[in-house]
Amino acid sequence: MKAARFYGPGDIRIDDVPEPLIRPGTVKVEVEWCGICGTDLHEYLEGPIFAPAAGAPHPLTGETIPITLGHEFAGVVHEVGEGVNDLSVGERVVVEPYIICGRCDACAQGRYNVCQSLGFVGLSGYGGGFSQYVVAERRWIHPLGDLGTDVGALVEPLAVAYHAVRLSGAQPNHSALVFGAGPIGLVTTAALRAAGVEQIIVVEPADVRKAKAPGAGADHVIDPTGTDVVAEVLELTSGRGADVSFECAGIDAVLKAAINSTRAGGTCVNVAIWGHEASVAMNDLVFREIRLLGSLAYANDHPATIEMIASGKVDPYQFITGRIGLDDIVANGFDELINNKEENVKILVHP
Secondary structure: OEEEEEEEOOEEEEEEOOOOOOOOOEEEEEEEEEEOOHHHHHHHHHOOOOOOOOOOOOOOOOOOOOEEOOOEEEEEEEEEOOOOOOOOOOOEEEEOOEEOOOOOHHHHHOOHHHOOOOEEEOOOEOOOOOEOEEEEEHHHEEEOOOOOHHHHOOHHHHHHHHHHHHHHOOOOOOEEEEEOOOHHHHHHHHHHHHOOOOEEEEEOOOHHHHHHHHHHOOOEEEOOOOOOHHHHHHHHOOOOOEEEEEEOOOOHHHHHHHHHOEEEEEEEEEOOOOOOOOOOOHHHHHOOOOEEEEOOOOOOOHHHHHHHHHOOOOOHHHHEEEEEEHHHOHHHHHHHHHHOOOOOOEEEEEO
16 A cells, blocks of 8 residues: 655655554554644654654654654544454544553553653554554544544544643633644634633734634734734733633743733643743743643543534634645645645645
8 A cells, every 4th residue: 555654854755565454452444534734744844753763663663764654534444353343344433543551650540642652653653644544443443423534634633622722721701812823723722612712812923824713713813923912912801811821833932922911820721842942931920820731632532522523613624725645745735834834724635
């Protein structure tokens, strides 16, 4: 079968690889759609980062680059392994793409998203969604019901947002502030709207992305290049600040603005993966007792995220800005997202 494999910076190749074999307790999924994630872009530009480098195999998969990319994918059940009796061939499913040890303290707590040996299908080995088939353990397979597999490919990024909103403790009577209207910022905005949050403010400098924020659920959009963000947030929230804020950019100045825009006793959630050590003015936290919380991916959030979409609380189609075939993944996928990132949210690949 064909697969898009990552060899190193700027080097993704379409290779012929063996089909994965079914094992007891696993499900073989025929992938129909797989989204290109910002993490995939970072690997392509600067990796290996999460992908295991040559000479440093992942502790659970034992694999190194080249690896098949793609972790935002959905498809149909092609085959079930021995012991799997609750799924049918042809059923539409999404795969929660985790590789975990199941033994560390984090796994014992149920926080498997921060497993000490955490890996991802499509980043750490075990195949990936930019291929025809993936085999995964039954526990990671989630039925989509009547939802299509194109929407299914958006469950993973929406689960990231659902998890962050859940951790924040956001309530319907709260005000929420989202920094960044890129893919994660937009889905976070959508998840806040789905949760019934009363007032949602988005901060974004790019015109194209600012235009997308209201459709995702923003009540107000602030351009940080033309105004004092903290002052404007205070004005919009009657001088209190936002009850919850979300940093989705990974930029020091943005984190500072997020903290300073958060209400006394409020919560600032960091959703971004940072490419450098963050600089934090601790007194900004201390003097107003702001809770700064890290949020990584998702844990036990896929079923609720699927229900959030199925109930109509989120329109996932607004986030799909392109559909391409596997052979076009570099020119019309990765390069398109890098060179025209403000115009795109999610490009889906049909492998």
